[in-house]
Amino acid sequence: MKILVTGGLGFIGSHTVVELQNEGFEVVVVDNLSNSSEQVVDGIFSITAKKPLFEKIDLRDKKSVQELFQKYNDILGVIHFAASKAVGESVENPLLYYENNVTTLVYLLQELQKLPKAHFIFSSSCTVYGQAEQMPITENASVQKAMSPYGNTKQIGEEIIEDVTKVSEIDAILLRYFNPIGAHPSAAIGELPIGVPQNLVPYITQTAIGLREQLSVYGADYPTPDGTAIRDYIHVVDLAKAHVVALQRLLQHKNKDKVEIFNLGTGTGSSVLEVITAFEKVSGEKLNYKIVGRREGDVVAAYANTDRANSVLGWKAEFSLEEALASAWKWEQKIRS
Ligand code: NAD
Numbered sequence: 001m002k003i004l005v006t007g008g009l010g011f012i013g014s015h016t017v018v019e020l021q022n023e024g025f026e027v028v029v030v031d032n033l034s035n036s037s038e039q040v041v042d043g044i045f046s047i048t049a050k051k052p053l054f055e056k057i058d059l060r061d062k063k064s065v066q067e068l069f070q071k072y073n074d075i076l077g078v079i080h081f082a083a084s085k086a087v088g089e090s091v092e093n094p095l096l097y098y099e100n101n102v103t104t105l106v107y108l109l110q111e112l113q114k115l116p117k118a119h120f121i122f123s124s125s126c127t128v129y130g131q132a133e134q135m136p137i138t139e140n141a142s143v144q145k146a147m148s149p150y151g152n153t154k155q156i157g158e159e160i161i162e163d164v165t166k167v168s169e170i171d172a173i174l175l176r177y178f179n180p181i182g183a184h185p186s187a188a189i190g191e192l193p194i195g196v197p198q199n200l201v202p203y204i205t206q207t208a209i210g211l212r213e214q215l216s217v218y219g220a221d222y223p224t225p226d227g228t229a230i231r232d233y234i235h236v237v238d239l240a241k242a243h244v245v246a247l248q249r250l251l252q253h254k255n256k257d258k259v260e261i262f263n264l265g266t267g268t269g270s271s272v273l274e275v276i277t278a279f280e281k282v283s284g285e286k287l288n289y290k291i292v293g294r295r296e297g298d299v300v301a302a303y304a305n306t307d308r309a310n311s312v313l314g315w316k317a318e319f320s321l322e323e324a325l326a327s328a329w330k331w332e333q334k335i336r337s
Protein backbone atom coordinates (compact mmCIF):
# COMPACT_ATOMS: atom_id res chain seq x y z
CA MET A 1 0.00 0.00 0.00
CA LYS A 2 1.75 3.11 -1.25
CA ILE A 3 1.35 6.36 0.68
CA LEU A 4 2.64 9.76 -0.39
CA VAL A 5 4.06 11.85 2.42
CA THR A 6 4.82 15.44 1.48
CA GLY A 7 7.34 17.17 3.73
CA GLY A 8 8.29 13.66 4.83
CA LEU A 9 11.85 14.60 5.77
CA GLY A 10 10.70 17.36 8.13
CA PHE A 11 10.16 17.14 11.87
CA ILE A 12 6.68 15.59 12.07
CA GLY A 13 6.82 14.02 8.61
CA SER A 14 9.95 11.96 9.31
CA HIS A 15 8.50 10.52 12.51
CA THR A 16 5.30 9.67 10.64
CA VAL A 17 7.25 7.91 7.87
CA VAL A 18 8.82 5.72 10.58
CA GLU A 19 5.42 4.79 12.02
CA LEU A 20 3.96 4.15 8.56
CA GLN A 21 6.84 1.86 7.64
CA ASN A 22 6.53 0.10 10.99
CA GLU A 23 2.92 -0.65 10.06
CA GLY A 24 3.94 -2.06 6.68
CA PHE A 25 3.08 0.86 4.41
CA GLU A 26 5.29 1.64 1.43
CA VAL A 27 6.12 5.32 1.59
CA VAL A 28 6.99 7.83 -1.12
CA VAL A 29 8.44 10.98 0.40
CA VAL A 30 8.33 14.29 -1.43
CA ASP A 31 10.40 17.13 -0.02
CA ASN A 32 12.25 20.10 -1.47
CA LEU A 33 14.69 20.09 1.48
CA SER A 34 13.90 23.76 2.19
CA ASN A 35 13.71 22.94 5.90
CA SER A 36 15.27 19.48 6.11
CA SER A 37 18.12 17.38 4.84
CA GLU A 38 18.41 14.22 2.78
CA GLN A 39 20.33 12.60 5.67
CA VAL A 40 16.98 12.19 7.40
CA VAL A 41 16.41 9.26 5.01
CA ASP A 42 19.35 7.51 6.70
CA GLY A 43 17.91 8.28 10.12
CA ILE A 44 14.61 6.69 9.08
CA PHE A 45 16.53 3.70 7.69
CA SER A 46 18.44 3.24 10.93
CA ILE A 47 15.15 2.91 12.85
CA THR A 48 13.06 0.87 10.41
CA ALA A 49 15.72 -0.91 8.29
CA LYS A 50 13.78 0.41 5.31
CA LYS A 51 14.33 3.47 3.12
CA PRO A 52 11.30 5.35 1.86
CA LEU A 53 11.31 6.22 -1.83
CA PHE A 54 12.44 9.84 -2.01
CA GLU A 55 11.56 12.43 -4.65
CA LYS A 56 13.19 15.85 -4.32
CA ILE A 57 10.37 17.96 -5.66
CA ASP A 58 9.19 21.47 -4.96
CA LEU A 59 5.41 21.27 -4.74
CA ARG A 60 5.16 24.85 -5.99
CA ASP A 61 6.11 23.47 -9.38
CA LYS A 62 2.78 22.31 -10.78
CA LYS A 63 4.35 20.28 -13.59
CA SER A 64 6.45 18.30 -11.10
CA VAL A 65 3.35 17.55 -9.06
CA GLN A 66 1.57 16.28 -12.18
CA GLU A 67 4.56 14.15 -13.15
CA LEU A 68 4.74 12.74 -9.64
CA PHE A 69 1.23 11.36 -9.92
CA GLN A 70 1.98 9.98 -13.39
CA LYS A 71 5.04 8.18 -12.05
CA TYR A 72 3.23 6.81 -9.00
CA ASN A 73 -0.23 5.91 -10.24
CA ASP A 74 -0.90 3.56 -7.33
CA ILE A 75 -0.87 6.01 -4.44
CA LEU A 76 -3.62 5.15 -1.98
CA GLY A 77 -3.35 8.08 0.35
CA VAL A 78 -1.58 11.38 0.89
CA ILE A 79 -0.38 12.87 4.16
CA HIS A 80 0.42 16.50 3.47
CA PHE A 81 2.98 18.03 5.84
CA ALA A 82 4.91 20.22 3.40
CA ALA A 83 4.50 23.87 4.35
CA SER A 84 6.38 26.81 5.78
CA LYS A 85 5.70 27.21 9.49
CA ALA A 86 7.45 30.25 10.96
CA VAL A 87 4.78 32.60 12.26
CA GLY A 88 7.03 35.72 12.34
CA GLU A 89 8.39 35.11 8.85
CA SER A 90 4.82 34.79 7.56
CA VAL A 91 4.04 38.28 8.87
CA GLU A 92 7.08 39.67 7.06
CA ASN A 93 6.54 37.74 3.83
CA PRO A 94 2.88 36.73 3.59
CA LEU A 95 2.93 35.86 -0.11
CA LEU A 96 5.69 33.31 0.44
CA TYR A 97 3.33 31.60 2.89
CA TYR A 98 0.24 31.81 0.70
CA GLU A 99 2.24 30.39 -2.20
CA ASN A 100 3.96 27.61 -0.28
CA ASN A 101 1.07 26.58 1.94
CA VAL A 102 -1.97 27.25 -0.22
CA THR A 103 -0.84 26.87 -3.85
CA THR A 104 0.90 23.56 -3.14
CA LEU A 105 -2.28 22.25 -1.50
CA VAL A 106 -4.31 23.22 -4.58
CA TYR A 107 -1.86 21.48 -6.93
CA LEU A 108 -2.00 18.28 -4.90
CA LEU A 109 -5.78 18.29 -4.69
CA GLN A 110 -6.05 18.90 -8.44
CA GLU A 111 -4.22 15.63 -9.03
CA LEU A 112 -6.19 13.76 -6.37
CA GLN A 113 -9.45 14.99 -7.86
CA LYS A 114 -8.62 13.08 -11.06
CA LEU A 115 -8.47 9.75 -9.20
CA PRO A 116 -11.46 7.45 -8.72
CA LYS A 117 -10.90 7.65 -4.94
CA ALA A 118 -8.39 9.52 -2.79
CA HIS A 119 -7.66 9.81 0.92
CA PHE A 120 -6.05 12.97 2.26
CA ILE A 121 -4.66 13.94 5.65
CA PHE A 122 -3.90 17.58 6.35
CA SER A 123 -1.58 19.11 8.96
CA SER A 124 -3.65 21.77 10.62
CA SER A 125 -2.98 23.56 13.86
CA CYS A 126 -4.57 24.63 17.13
CA THR A 127 -3.70 28.11 15.96
CA VAL A 128 -7.08 28.10 14.16
CA TYR A 129 -8.79 28.43 17.57
CA GLY A 130 -6.89 31.59 18.54
CA GLN A 131 -7.64 32.29 22.20
CA ALA A 132 -10.52 29.90 22.72
CA GLU A 133 -13.11 30.89 25.30
CA GLN A 134 -13.21 27.51 26.99
CA MET A 135 -10.49 25.10 28.05
CA PRO A 136 -9.91 22.36 27.14
CA ILE A 137 -10.61 23.15 23.48
CA THR A 138 -13.02 20.88 21.63
CA GLU A 139 -13.20 20.61 17.84
CA ASN A 140 -16.50 22.51 18.02
CA ALA A 141 -14.81 25.64 19.33
CA SER A 142 -15.12 28.38 16.76
CA VAL A 143 -12.32 29.20 14.38
CA GLN A 144 -11.08 32.73 15.17
CA LYS A 145 -9.74 35.34 12.81
CA ALA A 146 -6.17 34.25 12.12
CA MET A 147 -3.46 36.16 13.96
CA SER A 148 -0.84 35.63 11.24
CA PRO A 149 -0.66 34.79 7.54
CA TYR A 150 0.71 31.39 8.62
CA GLY A 151 -2.39 30.74 10.73
CA ASN A 152 -4.54 31.96 7.89
CA THR A 153 -2.99 29.43 5.50
CA LYS A 154 -4.16 26.67 7.84
CA GLN A 155 -7.71 28.07 7.96
CA ILE A 156 -7.80 28.56 4.19
CA GLY A 157 -6.35 25.08 3.73
CA GLU A 158 -9.12 23.56 5.83
CA GLU A 159 -11.75 25.47 3.82
CA ILE A 160 -10.27 24.43 0.47
CA ILE A 161 -10.38 20.80 1.56
CA GLU A 162 -13.98 21.13 2.80
CA ASP A 163 -14.98 22.59 -0.59
CA VAL A 164 -13.21 20.07 -2.80
CA THR A 165 -14.45 17.02 -0.91
CA LYS A 166 -18.03 18.12 -1.65
CA VAL A 167 -17.49 17.76 -5.38
CA SER A 168 -14.97 14.92 -5.62
CA GLU A 169 -14.16 11.43 -4.45
CA ILE A 170 -11.58 12.80 -2.03
CA ASP A 171 -12.17 12.25 1.65
CA ALA A 172 -10.04 13.93 4.27
CA ILE A 173 -9.05 14.15 7.89
CA LEU A 174 -7.89 17.49 9.27
CA LEU A 175 -5.55 17.06 12.21
CA ARG A 176 -5.20 20.07 14.47
CA TYR A 177 -1.89 19.67 16.29
CA PHE A 178 -1.25 21.38 19.59
CA ASN A 179 2.48 21.81 20.41
CA PRO A 180 4.59 18.98 19.00
CA ILE A 181 7.93 18.45 20.78
CA GLY A 182 10.56 15.78 21.30
CA ALA A 183 12.35 13.36 19.05
CA HIS A 184 12.43 9.67 18.27
CA PRO A 185 13.65 7.78 21.40
CA SER A 186 16.55 6.41 19.30
CA ALA A 187 17.69 9.99 18.61
CA ALA A 188 18.10 8.99 14.97
CA ILE A 189 15.64 11.70 13.86
CA GLY A 190 14.37 14.87 15.52
CA GLU A 191 13.72 18.56 15.04
CA LEU A 192 16.25 20.64 13.11
CA PRO A 193 15.34 24.31 13.51
CA ILE A 194 17.19 26.61 11.12
CA GLY A 195 18.66 29.69 12.83
CA VAL A 196 17.35 30.91 16.15
CA PRO A 197 14.49 28.67 17.30
CA GLN A 198 11.14 30.38 17.75
CA ASN A 199 9.60 27.51 19.67
CA LEU A 200 10.08 26.93 23.37
CA VAL A 201 11.56 23.44 23.56
CA PRO A 202 14.32 23.77 20.94
CA TYR A 203 15.21 27.08 22.56
CA ILE A 204 15.47 25.36 25.93
CA THR A 205 17.67 22.51 24.63
CA GLN A 206 19.91 24.89 22.68
CA THR A 207 20.34 27.03 25.80
CA ALA A 208 21.16 24.01 27.93
CA ILE A 209 23.76 22.81 25.42
CA GLY A 210 25.38 26.26 25.38
CA LEU A 211 24.34 27.39 21.91
CA ARG A 212 22.15 30.19 23.31
CA GLU A 213 23.02 32.20 26.34
CA GLN A 214 19.66 32.55 27.98
CA LEU A 215 16.03 31.62 27.44
CA SER A 216 13.60 34.54 27.53
CA VAL A 217 10.32 33.57 29.16
CA TYR A 218 7.73 35.65 27.38
CA GLY A 219 5.52 36.99 30.13
CA ALA A 220 4.86 36.00 33.74
CA ASP A 221 1.83 38.22 34.20
CA TYR A 222 -0.74 36.01 32.48
CA PRO A 223 -3.89 35.02 34.37
CA THR A 224 -2.54 31.50 35.03
CA PRO A 225 -1.44 29.87 38.32
CA ASP A 226 2.26 30.80 37.88
CA GLY A 227 1.72 33.71 35.48
CA THR A 228 3.27 32.03 32.42
CA ALA A 229 1.36 30.90 29.35
CA ILE A 230 -0.07 27.41 29.07
CA ARG A 231 0.20 24.99 26.13
CA ASP A 232 -0.40 21.34 25.36
CA TYR A 233 2.98 19.80 24.50
CA ILE A 234 2.67 16.49 22.66
CA HIS A 235 5.46 14.01 21.90
CA VAL A 236 6.06 13.90 18.15
CA VAL A 237 5.99 10.07 18.17
CA ASP A 238 2.47 10.12 19.63
CA LEU A 239 1.50 12.64 16.97
CA ALA A 240 3.04 10.50 14.23
CA LYS A 241 1.08 7.44 15.39
CA ALA A 242 -2.17 9.39 15.17
CA HIS A 243 -1.53 9.93 11.45
CA VAL A 244 -1.29 6.19 10.86
CA VAL A 245 -4.55 5.60 12.71
CA ALA A 246 -6.27 8.41 10.80
CA LEU A 247 -5.03 7.03 7.50
CA GLN A 248 -6.25 3.53 8.36
CA ARG A 249 -9.65 5.00 9.21
CA LEU A 250 -9.92 6.47 5.71
CA LEU A 251 -8.51 3.40 3.95
CA GLN A 252 -10.98 1.17 5.79
CA HIS A 253 -13.86 3.57 4.98
CA LYS A 254 -14.65 3.97 8.65
CA ASN A 255 -15.03 7.73 8.39
CA LYS A 256 -18.57 9.02 8.94
CA ASP A 257 -18.10 12.25 6.99
CA LYS A 258 -16.11 13.29 3.95
CA VAL A 259 -14.14 15.60 6.20
CA GLU A 260 -13.42 14.82 9.82
CA ILE A 261 -11.51 16.99 12.27
CA PHE A 262 -9.48 15.84 15.26
CA ASN A 263 -7.50 17.68 17.90
CA LEU A 264 -4.15 16.06 18.59
CA GLY A 265 -2.82 16.91 22.02
CA THR A 266 -2.34 15.28 25.38
CA GLY A 267 -5.26 17.06 27.01
CA THR A 268 -2.98 18.50 29.68
CA GLY A 269 -1.82 22.08 29.79
CA SER A 270 1.68 22.98 31.04
CA SER A 271 2.99 26.44 31.78
CA VAL A 272 6.35 27.69 30.48
CA LEU A 273 7.79 27.47 34.00
CA GLU A 274 6.48 23.92 34.39
CA VAL A 275 8.22 22.95 31.16
CA ILE A 276 11.47 24.50 32.40
CA THR A 277 11.22 22.67 35.73
CA ALA A 278 10.46 19.37 34.00
CA PHE A 279 13.39 19.89 31.65
CA GLU A 280 15.76 20.62 34.53
CA LYS A 281 14.58 17.45 36.26
CA VAL A 282 15.10 15.10 33.30
CA SER A 283 18.34 16.66 32.06
CA GLY A 284 19.97 17.44 35.39
CA GLU A 285 20.91 20.82 33.88
CA LYS A 286 20.14 24.19 35.43
CA LEU A 287 18.57 26.39 32.77
CA ASN A 288 19.59 30.02 32.45
CA TYR A 289 16.37 31.97 31.88
CA LYS A 290 14.85 35.33 32.61
CA ILE A 291 11.33 36.65 32.54
CA VAL A 292 10.76 39.27 29.86
CA GLY A 293 7.66 40.92 28.40
CA ARG A 294 4.92 39.05 26.57
CA ARG A 295 5.48 38.04 22.94
CA GLU A 296 3.03 39.68 20.56
CA GLY A 297 0.36 37.36 19.25
CA ASP A 298 0.71 34.75 22.02
CA VAL A 299 -2.47 33.36 23.55
CA VAL A 300 -2.78 32.85 27.30
CA ALA A 301 -3.69 29.19 27.19
CA ALA A 302 -4.39 26.45 24.67
CA TYR A 303 -4.86 22.79 25.52
CA ALA A 304 -6.92 20.15 23.84
CA ASN A 305 -10.01 18.23 24.68
CA THR A 306 -8.96 14.94 23.10
CA ASP A 307 -12.20 13.00 23.64
CA ARG A 308 -12.98 12.79 19.94
CA ALA A 309 -9.55 11.49 18.97
CA ASN A 310 -9.61 9.07 21.92
CA SER A 311 -13.04 7.62 21.21
CA VAL A 312 -13.34 7.86 17.42
CA LEU A 313 -9.75 7.22 16.37
CA GLY A 314 -9.00 5.03 19.36
CA TRP A 315 -5.78 7.00 19.78
CA LYS A 316 -4.35 8.54 22.92
CA ALA A 317 -1.06 10.29 23.61
CA GLU A 318 1.08 7.93 25.68
CA PHE A 319 4.30 9.81 26.41
CA SER A 320 4.60 12.19 29.35
CA LEU A 321 5.99 15.72 29.16
CA GLU A 322 9.14 14.46 30.93
CA GLU A 323 9.64 11.69 28.36
CA ALA A 324 9.16 14.13 25.50
CA LEU A 325 11.65 16.59 27.00
CA ALA A 326 14.16 13.80 27.70
CA SER A 327 13.97 12.74 24.05
CA ALA A 328 14.46 16.35 22.88
CA TRP A 329 17.50 16.63 25.14
CA LYS A 330 18.97 13.33 23.94
CA TRP A 331 18.54 14.53 20.34
CA GLU A 332 20.14 17.91 21.04
CA GLN A 333 23.13 16.22 22.67
CA LYS A 334 23.49 13.83 19.77
CA ILE A 335 23.45 16.46 17.01
CA ARG A 336 25.97 18.68 18.84
CA SER A 337 28.39 15.85 19.67
P1 NAD B 1 9.11 21.04 8.99
O1 NAD B 1 9.52 22.35 8.42
O2 NAD B 1 10.07 20.32 9.84
O3 NAD B 1 8.67 20.06 7.81
C1 NAD B 1 8.09 20.51 6.62
C2 NAD B 1 8.82 19.85 5.47
O4 NAD B 1 8.22 20.27 4.25
C3 NAD B 1 10.30 20.23 5.39
O5 NAD B 1 11.08 19.06 5.27
C4 NAD B 1 10.41 21.10 4.15
O6 NAD B 1 11.65 20.96 3.50
C5 NAD B 1 9.23 20.58 3.32
N1 NAD B 1 8.67 21.56 2.38
C6 NAD B 1 8.29 22.84 2.63
N2 NAD B 1 7.84 23.42 1.51
C7 NAD B 1 7.90 22.49 0.53
C8 NAD B 1 7.58 22.50 -0.85
N3 NAD B 1 7.12 23.59 -1.47
N4 NAD B 1 7.76 21.36 -1.57
C9 NAD B 1 8.25 20.25 -0.97
N5 NAD B 1 8.59 20.19 0.32
C10 NAD B 1 8.42 21.30 1.08
O7 NAD B 1 7.73 21.29 9.76
P2 NAD B 1 6.95 20.35 10.77
O8 NAD B 1 7.11 20.92 12.13
O9 NAD B 1 7.28 18.94 10.53
O10 NAD B 1 5.46 20.65 10.33
C11 NAD B 1 4.78 19.81 9.41
C12 NAD B 1 3.40 20.36 9.17
O11 NAD B 1 2.71 20.45 10.41
C13 NAD B 1 3.37 21.75 8.56
O12 NAD B 1 2.27 21.81 7.66
C14 NAD B 1 3.11 22.65 9.75
O13 NAD B 1 2.48 23.84 9.38
C15 NAD B 1 2.19 21.77 10.57
N6 NAD B 1 2.19 22.10 12.00
C16 NAD B 1 3.37 22.12 12.68
C17 NAD B 1 3.38 22.45 14.03
C18 NAD B 1 4.67 22.54 14.81
O14 NAD B 1 4.69 23.16 15.86
N7 NAD B 1 5.76 21.93 14.35
C19 NAD B 1 2.17 22.71 14.70
C20 NAD B 1 0.98 22.64 13.98
C21 NAD B 1 1.00 22.33 12.63
Ligand code: WQD
Nearest residue numbers: 087125127198199200201203216217218229231272295298
Ligand atom coordinates in the same frame (compact mmCIF):
# COMPACT_ATOMS: atom_id res chain seq x y z
C1 WQD C 1 5.15 28.08 23.56
C2 WQD C 1 5.15 28.96 24.80
C3 WQD C 1 5.70 31.25 24.34
C4 WQD C 1 9.81 30.62 23.08
C5 WQD C 1 3.62 28.06 17.75
C6 WQD C 1 2.80 28.55 16.59
C7 WQD C 1 1.64 27.64 16.36
C8 WQD C 1 2.12 26.20 16.23
C9 WQD C 1 3.05 25.78 17.31
C10 WQD C 1 2.28 25.59 13.93
C11 WQD C 1 4.51 30.32 24.56
C12 WQD C 1 6.75 30.61 25.22
C13 WQD C 1 8.51 30.41 23.53
C14 WQD C 1 10.72 31.30 23.93
C15 WQD C 1 9.01 31.48 25.60
N1 WQD C 1 2.81 25.96 15.02
N2 WQD C 1 8.13 30.84 24.76
N3 WQD C 1 10.29 31.70 25.16
O1 WQD C 1 3.49 29.92 20.32
O2 WQD C 1 2.23 27.95 21.27
O3 WQD C 1 2.79 27.99 18.90
O4 WQD C 1 4.09 26.75 17.46
O5 WQD C 1 1.13 25.52 13.62
O6 WQD C 1 1.01 28.08 15.22
O7 WQD C 1 2.33 29.86 16.89
O8 WQD C 1 4.59 27.65 20.55
O9 WQD C 1 6.82 26.91 21.25
O10 WQD C 1 6.58 29.19 20.19
O11 WQD C 1 5.69 28.81 22.47
O12 WQD C 1 8.67 31.87 26.70
O13 WQD C 1 11.88 31.53 23.57
O14 WQD C 1 6.52 29.23 25.16
O15 WQD C 1 5.47 32.58 24.71
O16 WQD C 1 3.85 30.69 25.73
P1 WQD C 1 3.23 28.49 20.33
P2 WQD C 1 6.01 28.14 21.06
